[in-house]
Amino acid sequence: xxxxxxxxxxxxQDLILDHGKHxxxxxxxxxxxxxxxxxxxxxxxxxxxxxxxxVQGRIADAAFxxxxxxxxxxxxxxMTEMLKGKxxxxxxxxxxxxxxxxxxxxxxxxxxxxxxxxxxARLQALSGVRHYPVRVKCAxxxxxxxxxxxxxxEAKKAVTE
Amino acid sequence: xxxxxxxxxxxxxxFPILAQKGHGKELAYLDSGASAQKPxxxxxxxxxxxxxxxxxxxxxxxxxxxxxxxxxxxxxQTVQRFINAAHEDEIVFTSGATESLNLVVASxxxxxxxxxxEVVVTGLEHHANIVPWQLLQKQIPFTLRVVPIEANGxxxxxxxxxxxxxxxxxxxxxxxxxxxxxxxxVEDVIAFAHARGIPVMLDGSQAITHMSVNVQxxxxxxxxxxxxxxxxxxxxxxxxxxxxxxxxxxxxxGGGDMIESVSFEKGTSFQPAPMRFEAGxxxxxxxxxxxxxxxxxxxxxxxxxxxxEDDVLRYGQERLGNVPxxxxxxxxxxxxxxxxxxxxxxxxHDVGTILDSEGVAVRAGHHCAQPAMEALGLMxxxxxxxxxxxxxxxxxxxxxxxxxxxxxxx
Numbered sequence: 001x002x003x004x005x006x007x008x009x010x011x012x013q014d015l016i017l018d019h020g021k022h023x024x025x026x027x028x029x030x031x032x033x034x035x036x037x038x039x040x041x042x043x044x045x046x047x048x049x050x051x052x053x054x055v056q057g058r059i060a061d062a063a064f065x066x067x068x069x070x071x072x073x074x075x076x077x078x079m080t081e082m083l084k085g086k087x088x089x090x091x092x093x094x095x096x097x098x099x100x101x102x103x104x105x106x107x108x109x110x111x112x113x114x115x116x117x118x119x120x121a122r123l124q125a126l127s128g129v130r131h132y133p134v135r136v137k138c139a140x141x142x143x144x145x146x147x148x149x150x151x152x153x154e155a156k157k158a159v160t161e
Numbered sequence: 162x163x164x165x166x167x168x169x170x171x172x173x174x175x176f177p178i179l180a181q182k183g184h185g186k187e188l189a190y191l192d193s194g195a196s197a198q199k200p201x202x203x204x205x206x207x208x209x210x211x212x213x214x215x216x217x218x219x220x221x222x223x224x225x226x227x228x229x230x231x232x233x234x235x236x237x238q239t240v241q242r243f244i245n246a247a248h249e250d251e252i253v254f255t256s257g258a259t260e261s262l263n264l265v266v267a268s269x270x271x272x273x274x275x276x277x278x279e280v281v282v283t284g285l286e287h288h289a290n291i292v293p294w295q296l297l298q299k300q301i302p303f304t305l306r307v308v309p310i311e312a313n314g315x316x317x318x319x320x321x322x323x324x325x326x327x328x329x330x331x332x333x334x335x336x337x338x339x340x341x342x343x344x345x346x347v348e349d350v351i352a353f354a355h356a357r358g359i360p361v362m363l364d365g366s367q368a369i370t371h372m373s374v375n376v377q378x379x380x381x382x383x384x385x386x387x388x389x390x391x392x393x394x395x396x397x398x399x400x401x402x403x404x405x406x407x408x409x410x411x412x413x414x415g416g417g418d419m420i421e422s423v424s425f426e427k428g429t430s431f432q433p434a435p436m437r438f439e440a441g442x443x444x445x446x447x448x449x450x451x452x453x454x455x456x457x458x459x460x461x462x463x464x465x466x467x468x469x470e471d472d473v474l475r476y477g478q479e480r481l482g483n484v485p486x487x488x489x490x491x492x493x494x495x496x497x498x499x500x501x502x503x504x505x506x507x508x509x510h511d512v513g514t515i516l517d518s519e520g521v522a523v524r525a526g527h528h529c530a531q532p533a534m535e536a537l538g539l540m541x542x543x544x545x546x547x548x549x550x551x552x553x554x555x556x557x558x559x560x561x562x563x564x565x566x567x568x569x570x571x
Contacts, residue, residue, distance in 0.1 A: 004184050008518050012511070012569050021506070043510055044527045044540045067540050069508035070570075132514060 011128035020070030023077035038145030076142035183520030194546025206453035236452035257398035261385035314341030314491030336368035341491025393454035397447035407434035416440030477556035499546035519562035
């Protein structure tokens with residue numbers, strides 16, 4: 001298999017294809033505590049993220065709806081699975097890690113040890129986008145949407161560059 | 162035509178960039194609708210101009226400036242001949258079709274539109290023929306009448322005619338759709354509108370490279386296109402406007418070269434068209450490059466190019482029609498230049514990435530025509546668009562690469 005083929009297979013590995021075709025937590029939530037719309041103007045991809053938070057401030061439920069490519073759908077699907085039970089700070093730490101991975105940047109050691117190993121492994125599965133710069137925005141759309149959902153000061157609309 | 166072999170292309174070798182491989186495979190460049198590649202003649206004309214004749218125009222008394230000015234003026238004449246405009250001063254150089262449209266909206270639109278007036282566009286316009294009007298609507302509350310499109314991506318003459326009323330001040334429509342390749346019935350629209358005294362602007366961005374355009378025969382009042390889509394450099398476009406209309410249009414931008422005299426006390430007077438609309442240093446080298454591109458396609462013949470592309474298009478249409486799970490989008494009876502499609506269960510962006518890995522360059526997305534996509538219930542399509550260098554073989558490569566998509570996505 002050529003290097004290119006390997007990159008392509010890494011990008012479209014079974015886990016991604018499965019989440020892309022059968023996204024988990026793919027539904028609206030009534031009366032969510034946070035709701036944010038993410039939009040990728042270049043592709044027209046769009047998603048709505050719903051979060052509910054429990055009394056301890058942990059994410060109790062995370063769900064989404066939208067339309068997009070396999071990468072953006074899989075990323076959103078896997079993100080909502082990971083978010084349950086996380087605090088806002090933990091969620092932001094995951095995003096910081098994922099952003100570094102997607103951009104092929106060095107990951108902060110301290111950040112890495114603070115993360116759940118299983119979450120790291122799942123985000124690694126999406127890291128194949130680093131070979132496809134134009135597709136990074138697909139993988140990060142859900143996370144940017146999360147960022148604006150968690151930060152009420154931000155306009156509740158994530159737009160990927 | 163008989164001389165043209167179906168699977169080889171005499172002109173492909175004129176385009177140095179196409180000699181490279183695409184990820185190690187034969188490159189099938191099917192994105193000319195976004196921007197066409199440049200023949201050696203254009204690249205050499207630009208290099209020659211920079212190495213021998215470059216200076217600013219209409220300014221220096223020195224030899225270089227005079228030579229540069231002569232080249233720039235010759236480029237305007239080349240454009241005039243290419244679209245058969247009656248007069249050289251009917252050709253305004255802009256930065257691209259987008260600026261040409263913005264110029265007409267800002268200058269003609271602001272001068273001629275008032276509350277209650279209507280401008281007719283179709284549902285398949287490129288954003289560049291929608292958004293400038295919307296921006297002007299914030300200043301002048303005129304109405305944008307949108308002609309609905311058909312499920313096959315066609316626009317029916319009777320629906321355009323029905324949208325034209327006593328309030329219509331301008332019909333501004335695409336000559337060819339950039340999303341579906343539909344050729345609009347522009348001749349009949351112009352005849353109908355002119356019978357009612359209404360001018361017509363055509364966005365020829367996608368038409369100019371696929372057919373012979375004769376603005377006098379069309380009797381278009383405005384015709385716009387970009388240089389980079391017809392094998393010229395980016396950064397230059399053309400606004401053709403009838404002399405009788407351009408003469409009454411106010412300046413669009415102020416600056417050097419567009420004035421007759423400037424005075425703080427006595428006010429400023431302006432040059433006639435086209436200079437009035439070309440403020441500042443224009444795209445001089447790009448004009449020279451565009452002229453070389455037009456000379457290049459003229460030497461082949463637009464009818465010859467159109468016939469060749471039509472053969473590739475029909476062949477591709479038939480082959481794509483046999484790919485399982487593939488649906489062609491936009492099957493108007495008259496179309497040219499591109500094939501738009503979707504694949505069941507696979508998003509166009511994923512298709513685009515996999516095709517690229519097979520050396521097939523396409524565009525995936527809404528093609529800057531979101532209303533057209535929405536009208537057909539789509540977010541995006543894959544678009545394979547043609548240039549004169551494409552062949553049936555490119556279509557075969559596209560089809561082969563689509564099998565790889567199925568292989569990965571099942």
